[in-house]
Amino acid sequence: MTIKRTYEEINAKIKSGKAVILTAEEIIPLVEEKGIEKATEEIDVVTTGTFGPMCSSGAIINFGHSDPPIRMQKVWLNNVEAYAGLAAVDVYLGATQLSEYQGMKYGGAHVIEDLISGKRIKLKAISQGTDCYPRREIETYITKKSINQAILFNPRNGYQNYNVAVNTSERKIYTYMGILLPKIGNANYCTSGQLSPLLNDPQFRTIGIGTRIFLGGTQGYIAWEGTQFYPQMPKDEEGKVIYKGGTLAVIGDLKEMSTDYIRAATFKGYGVTLVVGIGIPIPILNSEIMKSVSVKDEDIWTEIIDYSFPHLKKPFLGTINYMQLREGNITIRGKNVPTSPLSSYAKAREIAQRLKEEILRGKFLLQEPIQKFPQESKFKPLLEIH
Amino acid sequence: MLSKKVIFTFSPQNVERPVTYQLIKDYDLWVNILQAKFEPSLGGKLVLELKGEDEQIKEGLNFVRQMGVRIELLEQEVIWDEKKCIDCGVCVSICPTGVLSLDKETFKLKFDYEKCIVCGNCVEACPLQAIKVTF
Secondary structure, eight states: OOOOOOHHHHHHHHHTTOOOEEETTTHHHHHHHHHHHHHHHHOSEEEOOEEEEOSBOEEEEEOOOOSSOOOOSEEEETTEEEBOOSSTTEEEEETTOEETTTEEEEEHHHHHHHHHTTOOEEEEEEOOOOSSSOOOEEEEEEOTTTSSEEEEEEEEEOOSOOOEEEOOSSSOEEETTEEEOTTTTOEEEOOOGGGOHHHHSTTOSSOOBTOEEEETTEEEEEEEEOTTOBOOOOBOTTOOBBOOBOOEEEEEEGGGOOTTTEEEEEETTTEEEEEEEEEOEEEOOSHHHHHHHTOOGGGOEEEEEETTSOSSSOOEEEEEEHHHHHTTEEEETTEEEEEEESSOHHHHHHHHHHHHHHHHTTOOOOOOOSBOOOSOOOOOOOOOOO | OEEEEEEEEEOTTTTTSOHHHHHHHTTOOEEEEEEEEEETTTEEEEEEEEEEOHHHHHHHHHHHHHTTOEEEEOSSOEEEOTTTOOOOOTTGGGOTTSOEEEOTTTOOEEEOGGGOOOOOHHHHHOTTOOEEEOO
């Protein structure tokens, strides 16, 4: 008999403390031992996790009004400019914006981390002054307690899969994939593989708009599909699926987050970014979903790409799976190349575990998507029109 | 037999003295150059690992000091701040001597100080600025 479950049934089990939950790693040996059908029967939810640099992140902040009030036109937080082209005291602080004095040592991501940790942040704003907002400048300090809202809203997080980056040139290059040594001296990759949210539900059967997620240490939501969303899954000549670019736009209360799960980072020679912790619970509604969550590193393939090529379409050097990458050495063009992840597998595991415990304690209920993501999407380049 | 890691800082006045040659020949020391950076007009920096009898290392270093070369002993050359570290592992593939690795079970970073040659690759690769060199 084929097992089917609803969200209501799963939530009822969670509330009564009877739900059975495993992480996306723990489910693998269970499925190997008992098979898909039996595992579907036994397990209600599988939790996933990821903790990696996600540049397309930032925070919406409302400071509250001063007296006399100001319609802020330019705003700096610890000398990092925030976009003020919104209403009087609303800004959007982008994670990758750099400090005007410290350059790459400090940026929007660091302001976000400092805000979360409760530090005092210097606010400077200027304005031309209006009849209703006469003030022309203000300098003061804020903390997360003093401001009205601080909402993390990240337009593109949780990349389903990502390239392995290498450098075939003669010189060391500094990229968002880390430092790449000359002559394919190293290979960097960036997903949590078998633990990664969008690799465990690659067809977005349960992940969509409105899904409740673990975000930065608190409960957040999926707001929309992420920018550059590309759900198609092409196959290579051997029939291997190459997962591409499912992405998520996520939202949550920054004030409730923790620096254990949100961190600022600087990639030398590239810039500042935010390391974001995301965990998504996947309800086992049927055996097809169980099959998806039992995916293993050795079945997840990605492409090796040459980042020394300074154009959009970069040379392709082959495919590789995450089991090979995680072993620490791979072979490219006959050369033994050491590998490094950019995304922390230890933290991804911690997030999946923590989410599992929160659900077990009845503190985290599953939310069915209000709307599904589109099935298809185009990945358009920017054309230069004269 | 003792082993010591040292940093020699040269000035433009003494930058051309063949220090390593003399340490080997006159003091019978085993010398391993870990790092060298020279700019004849500005001076330079040499990171060495010395092995030899206690007395010979002392005398050899005295001789270098008399030349006007500044000597620092490298007690703890690289500092890894475990609290700042997120165990991503981006430093692993850039380390030339296998000091850094991810544990096969826990996937947490391991740091084998013994193998470190103070090249500084991990310092510039760490996005969390969790690794520092003491000089």
